[in-house]
Amino acid sequence: MKCIAFIQTKGGQATKAGLEAAGFAAAIGETVAIVSGELNGDGGLGAVGVGRVLQGPADLDDGQLGRLVAAAADQEGAQAVVCAQDHLGKAVAGRVAVRLNAGLIAGVTAAPNGDSYTRNVFSGKATAQVKGATDRLVITTTPNAIGMPEATGGTAAVEAFNADLGDRKVQVLEAAAPSTGGRAPLPEAELVVSAGRGLKGPENWGIIEDLADAVGATTACSRPVSDIGWRPHHEHVGQTGIAIRPNLYIAIGISGAIQHLAGVNGSKVIVVINKDPEAPFFKAADYGIVGDAFEVVPKLTEAFKAL
Amino acid sequence: MDFLVCISKAPDTTTRIAFTEGDTRFNEEGVQFIVNPYDEWYALVRALELVEAGGGKVVIAAVGGADCDPILRKALAIGAHEAVRIDAAPEDAMQVAAEIAAYAKGQSFDAILCGKETIDHNGSAVPAMIAEHLDVPCIALCTSLEYEGGKAIMTRETANGIEKVGVNGPFVLSAAKGMAEQRIPNMRGIMAARTKPLNVVPASGAAAGTRIERFALPPEKAGVKLVDADNPAELVRLLREEAKVI
Numbered sequence: 001m002k003c004i005a006f007i008q009t010k011g012g013q014a015t016k017a018g019l020e021a022a023g024f025a026a027a028i029g030e031t032v033a034i035v036s037g038e039l040n041g042d043g044g045l046g047a048v049g050v051g052r053v054l055q056g057p058a059d060l061d062d063g064q065l066g067r068l069v070a071a072a073a074d075q076e077g078a079q080a081v082v083c084a085q086d087h088l089g090k091a092v093a094g095r096v097a098v099r100l101n102a103g104l105i106a107g108v109t110a111a112p113n114g115d116s117y118t119r120n121v122f123s124g125k126a127t128a129q130v131k132g133a134t135d136r137l138v139i140t141t142t143p144n145a146i147g148m149p150e151a152t153g154g155t156a157a158v159e160a161f162n163a164d165l166g167d168r169k170v171q172v173l174e175a176a177a178p179s180t181g182g183r184a185p186l187p188e189a190e191l192v193v194s195a196g197r198g199l200k201g202p203e204n205w206g207i208i209e210d211l212a213d214a215v216g217a218t219t220a221c222s223r224p225v226s227d228i229g230w231r232p233h234h235e236h237v238g239q240t241g242i243a244i245r246p247n248l249y250i251a252i253g254i255s256g257a258i259q260h261l262a263g264v265n266g267s268k269v270i271v272v273i274n275k276d277p278e279a280p281f282f283k284a285a286d287y288g289i290v291g292d293a294f295e296v297v298p299k300l301t302e303a304f305k306a307l
Numbered sequence: 308m309d310f311l312v313c314i315s316k317a318p319d320t321t322t323r324i325a326f327t328e329g330d331t332r333f334n335e336e337g338v339q340f341i342v343n344p345y346d347e348w349y350a351l352v353r354a355l356e357l358v359e360a361g362g363g364k365v366v367i368a369a370v371g372g373a374d375c376d377p378i379l380r381k382a383l384a385i386g387a388h389e390a391v392r393i394d395a396a397p398e399d400a401m402q403v404a405a406e407i408a409a410y411a412k413g414q415s416f417d418a419i420l421c422g423k424e425t426i427d428h429n430g431s432a433v434p435a436m437i438a439e440h441l442d443v444p445c446i447a448l449c450t451s452l453e454y455e456g457g458k459a460i461m462t463r464e465t466a467n468g469i470e471k472v473g474v475n476g477p478f479v480l481s482a483a484k485g486m487a488e489q490r491i492p493n494m495r496g497i498m499a500a501r502t503k504p505l506n507v508v509p510a511s512g513a514a515a516g517t518r519i520e521r522f523a524l525p526p527e528k529a530g531v532k533l534v535d536a537d538n539p540a541e542l543v544r545l546l547r548e549e550a551k552v553i
Contacts, residue, residue: 062445087466091447094435103401103516106430116520123426125324129520169444170474176467185466233485234464239320239426240344241484248552259320265525269550282531287545291536300539307543
């Protein structure tokens, strides 16, 4: 099966989520990547199994990107289009699916099993095996779920590509300002330190920031903490916030309500620190410390710094 | 401004998920259904706020059978002016988006607002699909929506942080947390909802692009390994040497 992989780049290199998507596509079949804008060499795509890279124009909006990717799929006779289920993928994949009259399997979390794909449903409380019902398919891959492809050492030829993209309809008025202090955005973060009402007030978040700095983690919080304004909304992880699947999730002073667990149970390893030994979160945890966050967290920070 | 807000029926957030018929169907027995939270708390409430401030109307639309009527009445009780139910069993994003777009094409909405995802299928796919059918922009993962001189101004989440964008003319957006605050319907709203129009329209017969073969529940955790509170260094050692995540 021929694939087109739509890959987001940053500083001319494919993003980590993009490399995961490219590797996923290459495992399905012969893969040609399409990028918009700046590219440094082949952007690292040849090394994960991409044969050729089509380089489209820069500064396209979501509608133009949809046209670009669909045109590339048509040119290459691709039966599948793959991209990451990241911010951009959520804006573009649906458009490509409509243009190609292709079914969309969104947020796949494992390598393909024949023509069946695994994805999370019910906010991570369950998984589903999904098949396409159309000739062509669009598949998006959940960041940090399927693993990085093994490097093959190959390089991909880069060709300029363009198509009838129509006019830009979305004007960017103010460029993006980082909301995570230079750390990975939560949906893509590998390490996350999160805290809840057990911290007693926003003035106590210093120990959480210190631990996150020592670990190299992105900070997150529970719903009550963002609802009462202790922390910004974009830090809320859970069923009605952001679903995350880091390698390590450290939850401090969070009891572990079912809605919170739904958003974080894709984490590979969960550490729970809570003074209540009956907190339900311990049942979903791999490691735990029963103790007062104000005593345990600074000690844990020192232990990470000592590495 | 006239807004179309797309809403979906979803199991309550506290639902324990179970399957039936050989793990091919969600077991709805005893499940409390709600308006999908992203659709209700953020998309619907923001549309109502804008209409309250500047006039116009809010129409809500859902694709579903008569089992959707209670959640449509709930959205009417919160303040929507009319409801439309497109009469088809929802199968996947492709079908639902095509049905919503087919309805919206015959209307003249200034904007179509959706939640960023449903809490049952989590695909985040429908808003962009509706936008492509209608050939209008889709602003995904919005955290605010304002109008300045007829132009819609939105902030959205991107991989690089928060970005401010502007759009002239109709558009679709998907609403994320921060756009508005949840509203609880009052008794007056609940009474008024009984007499507001709930129009059932025939589906266009759009086809699904995918099918679910089987569901599964995630494997249970093996059990927590507790570390002494006086010895966090042991936790760091386990994370490095046993779990190998740092």
